[in-house]
Amino acid sequence: MNLPLDPTGEPSPAERSLPRRAQLTGAALSAVQERILAPLNEAQRRAVTTTAGPLLVLAGAGSGKTRVITHRIAWLIQHEGVAPWKILAVTFTNKAAAEMRDRLHEMIGEAARDVAMGTFHSLCARMLRRDGEAIGLPKGFTIYDADDQARVIKGFLKEDDLPATGETKPSLILGAISRAKNDGLNADQMEDRAITHHERLVARFARRYAAELKRLDAVDFDDLLLEGLRLLQEAPAVADRYRAKWEYLHVDEYQDTNRIQYNWVRELAAKHGNLCVVGDDDQSIYSWRGADIRNILDFERDWPTAEVVPKKKLWTELEGGDQITVYGAFDPEDEAAWIVRRIEEASAVVTGRRADAPEPVSLNGIAILYRTNAQSRAIEEALLRSSIPYQLIGGTRFYQRREVKDALAWLRVLRSDTDRISYERILNVPPRGIGDKTIELLRAAAAPSVSAPDGTPYGHVIAAAGRGEVAGVNTRARNSLAGIADVISRLRDRIAAVTLPELLDGVYSESGLRAHLASEGVEGEERWANLLELRGISGRFMELAPLDALDRFVEETALVADQDAFDGDAERVTLITLHAAKGLEWPTVFISGLTEGLFPHSRALMDQEQMEEERRLCYVGITRAKRRLSLSYALRRGWGDGDGAPSRFLAEIPEELLVVANDDDPRADGETRFGRGFRSARAGFAGGESWREGSGTPGAPSGAFRPGRDLEARRRAYSAGARSGSLRVPDTDGIDEAPDDDEYIGEAPELIQPVGRIPPWAATGRGAAGAPPQTAGAPLPPPLRPRTVAPARARIPGERYFRDGDRVLHPSFGEGIVVTSKLTRHDEEVTIAFAGSGVKTLAASIANLEVQG
DNA sequence: CACCTAGTACTTTTT
DNA sequence: GTACTAGGTG
Numbered sequence: 001m002n003l004p005l006d007p008t009g010e011p012s013p014a015e016r017s018l019p020r021r022a023q024l025t026g027a028a029l030s031a032v033q034e035r036i037l038a039p040l041n042e043a044q045r046r047a048v049t050t051t052a053g054p055l056l057v058l059a060g061a062g063s064g065k066t067r068v069i070t071h072r073i074a075w076l077i078q079h080e081g082v083a084p085w086k087i088l089a090v091t092f093t094n095k096a097a098a099e100m101r102d103r104l105h106e107m108i109g110e111a112a113r114d115v116a117m118g119t120f121h122s123l124c125a126r127m128l129r130r131d132g133e134a135i136g137l138p139k140g141f142t143i144y145d146a147d148d149q150a151r152v153i154k155g156f157l158k159e160d161d162l163p164a165t166g167e168t169k170p171s172l173i174l175g176a177i178s179r180a181k182n183d184g185l186n187a188d189q190m191e192d193r194a195i196t197h198h199e200r201l202v203a204r205f206a207r208r209y210a211a212e213l214k215r216l217d218a219v220d221f222d223d224l225l226l227e228g229l230r231l232l233q234e235a236p237a238v239a240d241r242y243r244a245k246w247e248y249l250h251v252d253e254y255q256d257t258n259r260i261q262y263n264w265v266r267e268l269a270a271k272h273g274n275l276c277v278v279g280d281d282d283q284s285i286y287s288w289r290g291a292d293i294r295n296i297l298d299f300e301r302d303w304p305t306a307e308v309v310p311k312k313k314l315w316t317e318l319e320g321g322d323q324i325t326v327y328g329a330f331d332p333e334d335e336a337a338w339i340v341r342r343i344e345e346a347s348a349v350v351t352g353r354r355a356d357a358p359e360p361v362s363l364n365g366i367a368i369l370y371r372t373n374a375q376s377r378a379i380e381e382a383l384l385r386s387s388i389p390y391q392l393i394g395g396t397r398f399y400q401r402r403e404v405k406d407a408l409a410w411l412r413v414l415r416s417d418t419d420r421i422s423y424e425r426i427l428n429v430p431p432r433g434i435g436d437k438t439i440e441l442l443r444a445a446a447a448p449s450v451s452a453p454d455g456t457p458y459g460h461v462i463a464a465a466g467r468g469e470v471a472g473v474n475t476r477a478r479n480s481l482a483g484i485a486d487v488i489s490r491l492r493d494r495i496a497a498v499t500l501p502e503l504l505d506g507v508y509s510e511s512g513l514r515a516h517l518a519s520e521g522v523e524g525e526e527r528w529a530n531l532l533e534l535r536g537i538s539g540r541f542m543e544l545a546p547l548d549a550l551d552r553f554v555e556e557t558a559l560v561a562d563q564d565a566f567d568g569d570a571e572r573v574t575l576i577t578l579h580a581a582k583g584l585e586w587p588t589v590f591i592s593g594l595t596e597g598l599f600p601h602s603r604a605l606m607d608q609e610q611m612e613e614e615r616r617l618c619y620v621g622i623t624r625a626k627r628r629l630s631l632s633y634a635l636r637r638g639w640g641d642g643d644g645a646p647s648r649f650l651a652e653i654p655e656e657l658l659v660v661a662n663d664d665d666p667r668a669d670g671e672t673r674f675g676r677g678f679r680s681a682r683a684g685f686a687g688g689e690s691w692r693e694g695s696g697t698p699g700a701p702s703g704a705f706r707p708g709r710d711l712e713a714r715r716r717a718y719s720a721g722a723r724s725g726s727l728r729v730p731d732t733d734g735i736d737e738a739p740d741d742d743e744y745i746g747e748a749p750e751l752i753q754p755v756g757r758i759p760p761w762a763a764t765g766r767g768a769a770g771a772p773p774q775t776a777g778a779p780l781p782p783p784l785r786p787r788t789v790a791p792a793r794a795r796i797p798g799e800r801y802f803r804d805g806d807r808v809l810h811p812s813f814g815e816g817i818v819v820t821s822k823l824t825r826h827d828e829e830v831t832i833a834f835a836g837s838g839v840k841t842l843a844a845s846i847a848n849l850e851v852q853g
Numbered sequence: 854c855a856c857c858t859a860g861t862a863c864t865t866t867t868t
Numbered sequence: 869g870t871a872c873t874a875g876g877t878g
Contacts, residue, residue, distance in 0.1 A: 119868065121868050372865055394866095402870095476855085578866080
């Protein structure tokens with residue numbers, strides 16, 4: 001319950017904590033000042049106390065930018081006497097908002113609850129839920145995630161009999177549509193600008209997609225922002241209300257806002273201009289999803305009176321810390337083993353620590369960062385082997401797991417007749433005889449026709465089909481549909497009378513999900529546990545009226561971010577992508593996979609701007625470390641795409657800051673400055689005398705680990721602990737009450753993801769680390785995809801013909817750059833980043849490759 | 854017509 | 869791992 005108006009006339013907690021300006025005489029004033037300003041440096045103080053008008057805070061990593069916002073809000077409330085509900089703070093994740101609120105709560109108490117905070121997406125969703133009808137958006141709209149979006153597109157592809165691969169791959173089409181939307185283009189404008197065949201194709205899909213989402217009462221993530229902006233632009237009365245409501249605006253991570261978000265903020269600030277944005281252009285890493293660095297560069301132009309708190313020195317901060325350790329590994333397993341060994345040495349995990357060893361570090365002070373989610377695999381295995389607990393952020397996200405989405409689809413269906421995608425999701429789970437053919441008939445029946453120009457709501461079609469009113473549906477499917485329609489109507493009758501967890505109980509049992517999972521063995525148990533987890537999380541909404549609880553739960557679950565799962569207090573090592581690590585810090589950080597083609601990623605090799613973004617990403621990663629930083633790379637990368645050179649980013653770090661961990665390694669040949677070089681790698685790989693044989697990884701305890709059984713047992717022990725540990729009682733439960741009778745968007749309940757989940761592949765032992773399949777002599781060549789027949793080229797036996805960085809021309813893939821190449825027994829496998837067709841590995845003797853002068 | 858199994862191809866980053 | 873497909877079976 002959030003700030004109920006007290007019938008006795010006592011001041012509300014918010015009112016109590018509000019100092020009156022008039023009361024702030026000498027001593028009181030300085031006490032407030034002291035508490036808020038004392039921990040801040042000069043620049044921060046200036047930012048905090050500059051409260052009127054536009055303010056741009058540009059500062060480097062670790063300089064306390066978020067802190068500036070928190071203290072500024074405290075200052076506004078306690079020193080300037082601004083009502084907390086007049087203040088808005090936009091953060092990058094829900095987690096960041098929750099943390100900011102926690103810190104604010106410590107500083108100023110209960111008033112912290114009334115400050116509006118959230119992500120752009122969640123704030124827009126809340127505003128649209130309340131006021132969207134002013135621009136024609138139905139109240140009960142559903143938020144579609146990437147998976148839902150793809151299902152919509154796949155429906156089109158099926159209608160058109162097009163493949164879901166190649167240039168009509170749903171993710172590709174959706175990416176293009178999203179980019180156009182973020183550029184402010186609608187389908188018509190896309191069509192006008194389309195030049196290539198593919199662009200016209202995408203434009204047509206964009207039109208259909210927009211129409212279909214409208215028909216389904218659904219919005220995607222981009223729409224949330226676009227409609228949120230449209231609300232402010234096209235509903236003046238509503239816009240004025242919000243402008244009057246929020247007199248002081250704050251935006252964190254401003255460098256990652258896109259054009260739409262910027263315009264949204266500008267609309268809100270139009271009246272009073274009290275806009276404080278905080279960012280660091282060196283940490284701009286989201287241009288691929290529309291973030292526009294011009295938002296920073298243009299700020300002063302758009303707000304001529306803006307105060308700017310200047311950027312501070314950055315790199316010198318590194319000098320105070322320890323030197324950076326670099327390790328050149330042979331392959332990802334070796335790399336992971338080295339990281340784990342260092343963690344064991346530094347933490348108390350390893351027994352028999354030397355007496356003179358430094359104070360053991362705690363596991364929650366350690367993070368392992370990587371460029372792509374797939375890279376977590378090798379590291380997880382190594383951690384599991386050493387029984388080091390970890391939390392994996394991202395990867396297969398909880399709310400995207402199949403069974404969780406199934407359960408959520410049921411909830412969506414209960415509150416929508418039109419949400420076809422969710423209906424189709426639940427129709428045949430568990431299998432009940434409703435297949436492709438039946439779905440096709442249902443879609444046809446729902447489609448617009450002469451008698452129903454807007455189409456028929458899918459929910460109605462299902463009920464009709466259950467009554468035998470849709471021709472062609474076979475008996476079994478018909479009975480199932482009748483059963484589903486019946487369950488839906490019964491559950492709907494119950495919504496208003498039961499709590500959300502109880503409603504989910506009904507869904508689980510009456511949908512057959514529960515019985516289905518019970519018959520599915522170990523995997524079913526795992527999935528069932530996830531459904532119980534979901535049920536537990538839904539309990540956070542019990543304070544709300546049941547119908548509101550359902551709406552809010554469905555909405556919030558659609559908007560959780562990866563980072564929201566991060567638990568900084570858990571005694572676990574954190575595994576996280578470089579992107580998701582932004583805004584977080586640890587005393588000890590490992591950045592793994594610093595291999596050309598991985599980081600920087602191969603897709604960035606062709607493009608100067610993308611390469612710069614990779615470099616900034618590296619900067620973000622490096623600056624996550626408060627005290628100790630270790631960098632590592634593996635010469636052999638996974639996926640059979642050849643060897644990789646040490647990342648160029650390693651070479652860009654001043655030599656004197658680095659300590660090479662394997663300098664004295666007898667296997668290192670000194671060919672590269674980072675120890676293990678190409679020649680030794682190649683010899684070890686192809687020559688059969690690999691140090692890898694037998695013992696696995698040098699220096700690691702050998703023979704103690706049996707991949708299959710051990711992993712299984714440990715996985716069980718872990719997942720149990722991880723689950724119970726992940727459920728936190730919400731700090732507060734206030735949701736939506738206005739402190740006065742003003743309409744109000746305030747605190748959202750915090751949704752927590754399970755942490756430390758052990759991925760299924762670790763459980764089976766199939767993917768577990770161990771010696772790779774050994775073949776005599778050369779390793780198995782990766783599959784050669786393209787088969788361009790061409791005469792063999794002259795080459796010197798035993799020597800690579802293609803050099804990294806060579807520009808090459810391929811008859812069908814066009815121009816590309818050699819990422820790396822590897823000698824096999826009779827050939828050379830060249831990995832090339834092509835401008836248009838991505839990265840391919842080709843056999844030099846077969847592919848007709850021309851080296852460009 | 855639906856369902857199951859096995860085989861194949863795919864993996865940048867995410868609200 | 870996931871998603872999709874093809875082909876055989878009930």
